[in-house]
Amino acid sequence: DTEVTQTPKHLVMGMTNKKSLKCEQHMGHRAMYWYKQKAKKPPELMFVYSYEKLSINESVPSRFSPECPNSSLLNLHLHALQPEDSALYLCASSQDRWGEQFFGPGTRLTVL
Amino acid sequence: GEDVEQSLFLSVREGDSSVINCTYTDSSSTYLYWYKQEPGAGLQLLTYIFSNMDMKQDQRLTVLLNKKDKHLSLRIADTQTGDSAIYFCAERGGNKLTFGTGTQLKVEL
Numbered sequence: 001d002t003e004v005t006q007t008p009k010h011l012v013m014g015m016t017n018k019k020s021l022k023c024e025q026h027m028g029h030r031a032m033y034w035y036k037q038k039a040k041k042p043p044e045l046m047f048v049y050s051y052e053k054l055s056i057n058e059s060v061p062s063r064f065s066p067e068c069p070n071s072s073l074l075n076l077h078l079h080a081l082q083p084e085d086s087a088l089y090l091c092a093s094s095q096d097r098w099g100e101q102f103f104g105p106g107t108r109l110t111v112l
Numbered sequence: 113g114e115d116v117e118q119s120l121f122l123s124v125r126e127g128d129s130s131v132i133n134c135t136y137t138d139s140s141s142t143y144l145y146w147y148k149q150e151p152g153a154g155l156q157l158l159t160y161i162f163s164n165m166d167m168k169q170d171q172r173l174t175v176l177l178n179k180k181d182k183h184l185s186l187r188i189a190d191t192q193t194g195d196s197a198i199y200f201c202a203e204r205g206g207n208k209l210t211f212g213t214g215t216q217l218k219v220e221l
Contacts, residue, residue: 042213055207090155105153
């Protein structure tokens with residue numbers, strides 16, 4: 001298995017909802033990432049997990065809460081989001097923090 | 113962070129070569145990458161080059177690196193309509209990737 005999968009593909013939520021994004025890889029990678037991407041813009045790094053520990057938080061608001069339950073899974077818990085949080089959320093993984101990153105297809109999030 | 117610049121748009125005819133350029137500023141970058149993003153999709157890693165190399169060829173793709181000028185380019189030979197996408201260069205400084213602004217490639221018949 002050489003891919004990163006993300007669920008759901010699309011998500012629409014209200015500002016008072018709580019939802020979660022999921023990411024999974026079975027390549028034995030030990031680093032996993034969350035990125036946020038606005039239309040026609042490059043991805044912006046949000047979080048990095050290395051060996052299931054949070055190693056980078058790019059000053060992301062606390063309404064985004066990452067979780068790495070095991071080496072294959074990465075979640076992003078969402079609560080009290082704002083309409084400006086609407087974006088494509090991309091997950092990536094790499095062999096370690098210095099390896100090339102492989103991306104999932106993304107979750108298109110719309111906050112109403 | 114460091115800025116990585118790309119031209120916004122490139123239009124080519126099918127069968128021609130495309131050259132996408134990228135200028136970076138971090139001279140300590142170890143690896144430089146090219147990613148392709150089709151509409152509504154994630155990023156696909158196309159190729160990468162180590163900073164001590166000048167050139168890398170992979171089938172229709174040729175990467176050129178001018179480290180003195182901090183200039184990276186991606187040449188796509190025999191460009192096809194399926195190559196239409198946004199192309200991002202990215203530099204690795206430490207353990208983070210910094211992406212370029214992206215170049216939208218349009219391939220016309």
